[in-house]
Amino acid sequence: MTAERYCEHPWWKSAAIYEIALISFQDSNGDGKGDLAGLISRIDYLKWLGIGAVWLTPIYKSPFRDLGYDISDYCSIDPAFGSLDEFDRLLEALHAEGIRLILDLVPNHTAIDHAWFVESSSSPNSAKADWYIWADAAESGGPPSNWLSRFGGSGWEWCEARRQYYYHSFLVEQPDLNWRNPEVQKAMADVMRFWLDRGVDGFRVDASAVLIKDELLRDNPPNPQAKGKPPPQRQTPVFTDDRKETMNCIEFIREVIDSYPDRLLCGEVQGKTDRIGHFYGDGRPRLHLPLNFALLDAQWQALSLQAAIDAYLNAIPDKAWPVWLIGGHDKQRIASKIGTAQMRVLAMLLMTLPGTPFLYMGDEIGRKRVPIAPDRVRDPFERLVPGYGLCRDPERAPMRWDDSESGGFTTGGPWLPLERGEAPNVAEQQRDDRSLLALFRALIGLRREHACLREGGYAPLRSRDDVLAFKRVAGATEMLVALNTTSEPRKWHWRGRGRVLMSTHLDRPREPLPDAAILLRGNEGVIAFISDDNFGTPNL
Ligand code: NOJ
Numbered sequence: 001m002t003a004e005r006y007c008e009h010p011w012w013k014s015a016a017i018y019e020i021a022l023i024s025f026q027d028s029n030g031d032g033k034g035d036l037a038g039l040i041s042r043i044d045y046l047k048w049l050g051i052g053a054v055w056l057t058p059i060y061k062s063p064f065r066d067l068g069y070d071i072s073d074y075c076s077i078d079p080a081f082g083s084l085d086e087f088d089r090l091l092e093a094l095h096a097e098g099i100r101l102i103l104d105l106v107p108n109h110t111a112i113d114h115a116w117f118v119e120s121s122s123s124p125n126s127a128k129a130d131w132y133i134w135a136d137a138a139e140s141g142g143p144p145s146n147w148l149s150r151f152g153g154s155g156w157e158w159c160e161a162r163r164q165y166y167y168h169s170f171l172v173e174q175p176d177l178n179w180r181n182p183e184v185q186k187a188m189a190d191v192m193r194f195w196l197d198r199g200v201d202g203f204r205v206d207a208s209a210v211l212i213k214d215e216l217l218r219d220n221p222p223n224p225q226a227k228g229k230p231p232p233q234r235q236t237p238v239f240t241d242d243r244k245e246t247m248n249c250i251e252f253i254r255e256v257i258d259s260y261p262d263r264l265l266c267g268e269v270q271g272k273t274d275r276i277g278h279f280y281g282d283g284r285p286r287l288h289l290p291l292n293f294a295l296l297d298a299q300w301q302a303l304s305l306q307a308a309i310d311a312y313l314n315a316i317p318d319k320a321w322p323v324w325l326i327g328g329h330d331k332q333r334i335a336s337k338i339g340t341a342q343m344r345v346l347a348m349l350l351m352t353l354p355g356t357p358f359l360y361m362g363d364e365i366g367r368k369r370v371p372i373a374p375d376r377v378r379d380p381f382e383r384l385v386p387g388y389g390l391c392r393d394p395e396r397a398p399m400r401w402d403d404s405e406s407g408g409f410t411t412g413g414p415w416l417p418l419e420r421g422e423a424p425n426v427a428e429q430q431r432d433d434r435s436l437l438a439l440f441r442a443l444i445g446l447r448r449e450h451a452c453l454r455e456g457g458y459a460p461l462r463s464r465d466d467v468l469a470f471k472r473v474a475g476a477t478e479m480l481v482a483l484n485t486t487s488e489p490r491k492w493h494w495r496g497r498g499r500v501l502m503s504t505h506l507d508r509p510r511e512p513l514p515d516a517a518i519l520l521r522g523n524e525g526v527i528a529f530i531s532d533d534n535f536g537t538p539n540l
Pocket of ligand 1: 067174
C-alpha cells in the first residue's frame, strides 16, 4: 500500500464515525427511551469529542420487536423517538456543527405490520403479491425448503390467507422482501431518495449480504462445525447468504447514492475477511465501506492482531479504503474482552490504522457489558435462542452520562437497566484530562491534525515481544506506532531517531526517542515522528 493510494479524500475518509442506538442514548421526556430531542441535547458532546459523523440505528416507525430493524413505515419517525420536524432539526443542528448523519437502511425485510406485507399477504392476486418471498408447501406438506431463520426455527412461515409460506431470514414478524422484483427495488430507491432529499449523508445497509436467496430454493447443507453452536448455525447458508446476484442489488443501491453528491454507503456484510473485498465492487461500485470487525474478532495479542490486520488489508482491493469497527449494537463490548487498561491501546490502534474508524456509543469511556437479569431481556434473539451467551442487551443498555442511578440517561425508568455500582461515565471522564475519554478525544484530534495519519501509506513492522508496531508514511513524514498489548513493561527495539508525539498515558513529554529501544510501560502505546531529514521539526 502506498501513500499515493489515498489521494481522493471525501469527508468519510477523515471522519471518526460514531454509532448511536437512539433508544439508549439520551431520553428527553422521561419515558425511559432515548429520542431525537435527547440526541439534539448531546450534540455538544459529539462536537467536543471530535466526531465527524453519526450513524443512527433505525428510527423509523416500528413495532420494535427487533430494536427497530422491523420497520412498518420507512418514511416516518417512530413516535417514541419524535417527529419528522424534530428529525429535520437534528440534521440541521448536526450539520451546523460539521457533523454528518447516516441512517440505517433495512432493505432485506419489513415488519409484518408494513402496508406492503399486509397487502402482499392478503391474497396471491394482490397488487403486491410478489413483493415478498412466497412459496408453496413442499410435496410432503411442510415448508418449501430446510432454510433456517437466524433467530431460530424454520425460516418459513405459513400464511393461511395465501395458503403459502413466506420466508423470513430473521424473526417471523420480519418477512424478507423479494429483491428480484423491480417494483421492490424501485420502492426502496424511493425510500432512499426520501431521506437523501432531506439531506442525510448516507446509509448503513443492514444485512446487505442476504438480499437474494436461491431461486430454486435449494436446501442448505449441514454445517460440519455446528457442534456447540446455536441451532440457527446447524447449516452452512450457501443458498441463502452472500449469493452472487446480491451484488447487483448493492450496485443498484449504490447508483441511487451516487446520484447525490458526497454521500456514503457503508454496509453490514456477514462472513469472513476473505469475502469482504467483493463488497467494494470492481467494474460497478458497491459499498464505499463494507464494515470490518476484524479488530473485535481477533485474539487480543500482538501477533494475532498483526495477522488480522494483514489479512484484512490483503483481502480488500488495491484502491479500496479500509474501515475498522471496535463495537456495535450486535457485538459484545470489547472492553469486557480486553479490559479497561488495554482500551487505551485499542483507541490508539483504531485512530492510527489506515482507514475510517467507527466506534459505538460508550466505547469511548470503556463501557463494559451490562448484566441483564433474565426477566429484563428484550433481545428477541436471546428469547428465542437462549443459553448461548449471545444476548445483545448488555451492549444496548442506556448510555451512562454520570454516576446517578439512571446515569443521566432518563428521569424515568430506563427501558433496559444500567449497571449497578461503579461504572465508567462521561462526566467523570470529562473532568479527568488523562481519562480514556480524554485519550479518544486527543487521538481523534491528532488524526484530524496530521494528514499522515489520515491519508498516509501503511508500512507494517515486525511485531515482537507483545508489541504491535507499524509506520504511517506521507512524503517525508513518517510516524511510528508501537503498542504494548500486555500489562507488563516491554522494550521495543528499533534503529533510528524520533520524537514522541503522544502516549496512551497522555503524560509523556514530546521528547526525543532514545536510539535503539523504547521502553513502553504496561498497557502503553506511543506515536512518534521518525524522520531522519526533518528530525525535531517534522514536516506535517
Ligand atoms: C442486522 C442488525 O444489525 C441486527 O441488529 C438485526 O437483528 C438484524 N439485522 C435483523 O434485522
